[in-house]
Amino acid sequence: MPHGTFNPAPRKSSGDWTSQAGDFANSRYSELSDINEKNVDQLKVAWTFSDGALYGHEGAPLVQGDTMYVVSPFPNRSYALDLTKPGAPIKWMYSPNPSPMAIGKACCDAVLRGWAIGDGKLVYSLLDAHVVAVDLKTGKEVWRTEMADVSKGVTMTSSAFIADGKVFVGNSGGELGVSGWAAALDLATGKELWRAYSVGDDEHTLIGDRYKPFYPHLKGEDLGLKTWPKGMAQHGAGAVWGFFSYDPETNLIFYGTSNPGPRVPVQRPGDNLFSSAVFARDADTGEAVWAYQFTPHDQWDYDGVNEMMLLDLPINGKMRKTIVHFDRNTYAYVLDRETGEVLKADNFAYQNWSTGFDYETGRPIVDPAMEPKPEKTLDRICPPDIGQKDWEPPAYSPQTGLVYLGAFNICMKLTNHKVSYIAGTPYDGMEMERFSVDGPDGDWGQFIAWDPIEGHAAWRIPEKFMVMSGALATAGHLVFYGTSDGWFRAVDARNGKVLWQQKLSSGIIGQPMTYRGPDGVQYIAIASGVGGAAGVQAGRDGYPPRGSTLYVFSLNGKQVEGTHSSAAHPEGEAPQQGAPGSRG
Ligand SMILES: O=C(O)c1cc(C(=O)O)c2c(n1)C(=O)C(=O)c1cc(C(=O)O)[nH]c1-2
Numbered sequence: 167m168p169h170g171t172f173n174p175a176p177r178k179s180s181g182d183w184t185s186q187a188g189d190f191a192n193s194r195y196s197e198l199s200d201i202n203e204k205n206v207d208q209l210k211v212a213w214t215f216s217d218g219a220l221y222g223h224e225g226a227p228l229v230q231g232d233t234m235y236v237v238s239p240f241p242n243r244s245y246a247l248d249l250t251k252p253g254a255p256i257k258w259m260y261s262p263n264p265s266p267m268a269i270g271k272a273c274c275d276a277v278l279r280g281w282a283i284g285d286g287k288l289v290y291s292l293l294d295a296h297v298v299a300v301d302l303k304t305g306k307e308v309w310r311t312e313m314a315d316v317s318k319g320v321t322m323t324s325s326a327f328i329a330d331g332k333v334f335v336g337n338s339g340g341e342l343g344v345s346g347w348a349a350a351l352d353l354a355t356g357k358e359l360w361r362a363y364s365v366g367d368d369e370h371t372l373i374g375d376r377y378k379p380f381y382p383h384l385k386g387e388d389l390g391l392k393t394w395p396k397g398m399a400q401h402g403a404g405a406v407w408g409f410f411s412y413d414p415e416t417n418l419i420f421y422g423t424s425n426p427g428p429r430v431p432v433q434r435p436g437d438n439l440f441s442s443a444v445f446a447r448d449a450d451t452g453e454a455v456w457a458y459q460f461t462p463h464d465q466w467d468y469d470g471v472n473e474m475m476l477l478d479l480p481i482n483g484k485m486r487k488t489i490v491h492f493d494r495n496t497y498a499y500v501l502d503r504e505t506g507e508v509l510k511a512d513n514f515a516y517q518n519w520s521t522g523f524d525y526e527t528g529r530p531i532v533d534p535a536m537e538p539k540p541e542k543t544l545d546r547i548c549p550p551d552i553g554q555k556d557w558e559p560p561a562y563s564p565q566t567g568l569v570y571l572g573a574f575n576i577c578m579k580l581t582n583h584k585v586s587y588i589a590g591t592p593y594d595g596m597e598m599e600r601f602s603v604d605g606p607d608g609d610w611g612q613f614i615a616w617d618p619i620e621g622h623a624a625w626r627i628p629e630k631f632m633v634m635s636g637a638l639a640t641a642g643h644l645v646f647y648g649t650s651d652g653w654f655r656a657v658d659a660r661n662g663k664v665l666w667q668q669k670l671s672s673g674i675i676g677q678p679m680t681y682r683g684p685d686g687v688q689y690i691a692i693a694s695g696v697g698g699a700a701g702v703q704a705g706r707d708g709y710p711p712r713g714s715t716l717y718v719f720s721l722n723g724k725q726v727e728g729t730h731s732s733a734a735h736p737e738g739e740a741p742q743q744g745a746p747g748s749r750g
């Protein structure tokens with residue numbers, strides 16, 4: 167049986183890593199193999215870097231040529247690090263000074279999920295709902311675009327994504343009843359080219375003649391209004407706070423949308439389209455070509471923003487262009503990426519809210535006993551609101567045909583209350599307590615190798631804490647991931663044997679990446695700095711303090727030779743490492 171493949175575009179040189187996933191397909195796979203299963207036990211720290219910010223560190227550093235680019239969580243400072251010199255000194259630092267008001271509006275920590283490089287610019291979202299482009303050479307701001315009013319509860323934590331001369335971004339604020347959207351900006355000027363809302367009428371959601379979803383219940387006019395009670399769609403969320411992917415052959419971009427608002431379900435009977443869903447849109451116009459909803463009338467905050475991996479897989483003996491998506495609702499989906507048809511839906515971890523999957527309708531079958539009722543407590547629903555996997559992105563290896571993902575092993579006790587909408591404040595109504603599937607002291611996490619063709623796990627590594635780091639697969643038969651309590655591990659991609667590990671200063675929720683430096687040496691980098699939703703474990707024995715250190719590893723800690731030098735700072739501005747505004 168052949169393995170799957172994917173389009174590795176736009177990687178020009180296998181030594182660079184210029185987008186969060188390394189490619190448009192969201193594979194997080196590198197062809198580099200100097201570090202491999204035979205020598206990975208010699209991996210040692212080559213150098214480190216701290217940005218001084220103490221919110222969760224979720225992004226991967228990017229490398230182009232002889233420079234590494236790193237962006238901190240709030241206050242969203244960016245740094246260029248000189249890879250030609252020992253210790254990678256700072257070449258420039260750019261400080262965008264976002265509004266501190268944003269900190270109080272972010273639902274789940276003042277994080278940033280990633281940044282992107284293209285056309286000589288570093289592009290990223292600011293927590294206060296702006297997008298900036300910074301000149302790669304000088305560190306000077308090229309453009310800054312205001313996307314929304316942060317005082318109304320709109321923040322931006324998603325990773326900017328560059329393709330086809332455009333920057334794709336989305337908003338956060340699903341728990342505050344904002345209206346979710348994705349937008350495309352001109353990479354050269356920052357001008358907004360289109361904006362598509364997730365919920366609302368057809369015009370709003372950019373649904374026109376080209377829209378041809380696979381399932382009949384997703385066809386019709388104004389579904390983003392008609393599947394809501396009157397007046398509720400306006401604050402219906404469907405935020406876009408995860409990752410984008412892009413298929414250059416069809417010029418389509420793909421992304422997921424968040425839970426409906428308010429989170430409490432009894433106030434919004436109906437499917438609540440297009441929350442907890444995936445959109446396929448024309449990259450030039452934003453027009454929807456198809457959509458599919460993972461969790462109709464999402465009653466548990468299962469959201470739908472987790473990444474879409476664009477893999478070509480043999481399904482039932484026929485090569486199909488697919489999307490592989492691990493939803494918070496615990497189904498591992500394989501969708502036809504030209505139509506949105508569900509080809510496979512299998513549970514990748516424990517759940518008890520759904521008794522099966524109806525392939526005829528494309529809907530999961532809900533256990534009525536697990537549906538929340540107002541002012542009643544449900545004692546054990548699995549997974550909890552954050553799913554058995556949250557936003558942390560998996561990796562795919564064409565060598566093994568397996569997808570590698572950080573996942574959880576938890577449930578929740580849930581109580582609902584009715585709520586009213588007040589702009590810029592939580593629009594929520596869910597109260598919950600999370601615990602291990604297996605009991606109070608059991609494992610909260612696991613790292614899974616998943617066979618997307620067969621729809622089952624090839625192996626699993628149990629972990630004490632939720633695994634909220636991304637994964638990296640390499641041609642060296644290796645997979646890298648980190649744990650919330652700070653272990654950075656390299657495992658054999660074939661069998662899950664841990665070949666190397668090191669404890670870092672804080673927990674890991676970042677995304678590992680690899681690059682070939684200007685000295686020809688392969689390096690592996692990962693940020694340590696726990697936060698985000700991993701913080702729900704704070705207080706558990708062994709949960710580490712916050713941190714802000716980027717670790718860069720090589721075989722035997724080798725790094726470029728030369729004398730240490732201090733870099734010149736533009737306009738005499740010295741980089742500040744203890745960022746004001748960061749919570750200590
Ligand atoms: O609906 C939203 O707008 C929204 C935004 C965010 C965010 O921006 O970080 C998260 C969530 N929802 C969410 O449900 C969630 O579990 C979550 C985890 C994290 C994180 O950084 O670990 N962010 C978010």
